[in-house]
Amino acid sequence: MTKPNDYVLGQSECAARRLAIQDIHFADVSEKLLDELALRPNDRVVEFGCGAGSFSKRILRRLGKGGVLVGIDSGEGLLKQAESSLADLGPARFEPVLADVAKLGDWLDGADVVTARIMLHHIPMVELVLGRLRAALKPGTRVGFLEPDFRTPLGRLAYLEATGRPGLAPLRVWAFAINQLYLAIRISPECGATLARTLAAAGYQNVREHWSETRSGPETVENMLMFYDEVRERLVSLGILTAAEIAEQQRLLRALNVEGLPPAWGIYRVTCEV
Ligand SMILES: C[S@@+](CC[C@H](N)C(=O)[O-])C[C@H]1O[C@@H](n2cnc3c(N)ncnc32)[C@H](O)[C@@H]1O
16 A cells, blocks of 8 residues: 555655746746635735755735745655755745644644645545545634646547547657556546535535646657656556657657647636535
């Protein structure tokens, strides 16, 4: 069984670079989520799975002197990188906490806002955590999440591939690999699809859901290449792809003309209140 702190992707500077590329990919939707959460200067914001801090930076920019961002992460390497890159950002304070989000802790006390970007799917059966989270928060807490969708765009990709664009295969294979990997280690790759209903069932108020696709650009392809580098051994040991197949997929990705590539990722944006 996967331990909660066995984050499947990396902890290195390379992993932090992949997350920074992801931040560019998700820039617009990240700002929209923060608009919807209506951050106030003195808010105490708790961010689940802050990683190396690229979404945290966007949050901190919206807080004032009395504001606090509590960044929770179970990965020491990424959390340290967040701490050093956010230390002097000011005027709000960044408080890093090394913890497993799924266990919920006293770091939630007094939260005005709870948020996470591209993180919830790393928690096995995350629905249980979301239900318990509501019980731990004060009434009125604003809650908002971004979650990836690696599956819906496959409908279009498969159609295009079947009707004259075989060159799109590496996008399909990448989506297949990431889904298979997350399923094999029993995390929740499609929790975004049912997130709004989960939150409503847990009794959160005013649940709003939005879905959009993200443009495929050079950073999308670079993210895919880096994903293969980070999880190569795991994909091989789980029998998802061989090392030779991964090398071939990386070659095909590098050869892609990014102009006119269809989206390979969707994203769910869900907000609500306690
Ligand atoms: C895909 S990264 C996203 C990082 C960041 N939210 C961003 O958007 O740049 C997921 C992060 O969640 C963290 N994580 C995964 N499972 C966790 C858990 N159970 N508790 C706390 N952090 C966790 C990982 O260490 C990693 O930093």
